[in-house]
Amino acid sequence: MVGTVFVLLLCCILPQGPEGEDPVIELVGSSDTVSSFAPVAIVFSQPIKLSANVCLAFDPPNFSYSVVLSKTGDTARINMGVRLEGGTRYTLRLCESIKTDDGNLYRSGKDSVVFYTYPSEQEPNDSPSTADTVIDNITGTLSTIDDTDWFIFVDSTVQSFYFFQYDVNCSLLVVDGGGVALPPSQLQGQSGLYGVPSELEPPFFLSVQSKARSSGGHYRIKLVRD
Numbered sequence: 773m774v775g776t777v778f779v780l781l782l783c784c785i786l787p788q789g790p791e792g793e794d795p796v797i798e799l800v801g802s803s804d805t806v807s808s809f810a811p812v813a814i815v816f817s818q819p820i821k822l823s824a825n826v827c828l829a830f831d832p833p834n835f836s837y838s839v840v841l842s843k844t845g846d847t848a849r850i851n852m853g854v855r856l857e858g859g860t861r862y863t864l865r866l867c868e869s870i871k872t873d874d875g876n877l878y879r880s881g882k883d884s885v886v887f888y889t890y891p892s893e894q895e896p897n898d899s900p901s902t903a904d905t906v907i908d909n910i911t912g913t914l915s916t917i918d919d920t921d922w923f924i925f926v927d928s929t930v931q932s933f934y935f936f937q938y939d940v941n942c943s944l945l946v947v948d949g950g951g952v953a954l955p956p957s958q959l960q961g962q963s964g965l966y967g968v969p970s971e972l973e974p975p976f977f978l979s980v981q982s983k984a985r986s987s988g989g990h991y992r993i994k995l996v997r998d
């Protein structure tokens with residue numbers, strides 16, 4: 773009984789923050805699916821001190837990450853440091869509790885943020901016979917100046933596709949099932965929406981090739997269906 777009273781009293785004495793709400797951490801952005809190569813941003817519902825140690829436990833593990841906190845203490849950019857697993861559900865938990873400016877607590881070990889990664893290319897995919905099948909989204913990188921990535925489109929409902937490039941200097945080539953390349957002039961490797969010619973019957977192929985002997989960055993292909 774005495775213990776119960778003490779707990780009740782303690783509940784009333786502990787600071788509850790401006791609205792009395794528990795602080796929460798959420799993913800920034802409208803989508804919970806991200807590229808395996810891209811950073812992730814999280815927002816703290818109640819700001820934390822800039823001196824706070826934001827220690828994160830990834831599941832599956834990633835020990836190469838780094839955190840950059842915004843000057844307002846309410847947003848953190850998490851640079852992954854490595855390429856995450858493609859097509860995977862990730863959970864982020866705090867390794868250490870963090871106090872808010874108002875004395876509330878983000879508790880360690882709680883499930884704080886869940887996000888998913890788009891499927892990513894599986895090397896070797898440097899020829900049509902080893903091409904990765906594109907279902908909806910797929911990400912890739914030109915890891916060396918000699919890297920060429922091939923993708924196969926098998927779905928007849930695909931009308932067009934987006935190609936998003938992030939610091940990739942590349943050219944694109946569409947090849948039909950018989951190995952005949954379409955005129956490359958329409959495909960500059962820039963981010964944009966590319967139409968699939970109506971006469972092109974699946975399966976057909978898209979290759980992403982290094983341009984001017986450059987490498988690095990990453991890209992994403994997103995199919996658009998009718």
Ligand SMILES: [Ca+2]
Binds near residue numbers: 893895912913914920
């Ligand atoms: Ca590649």
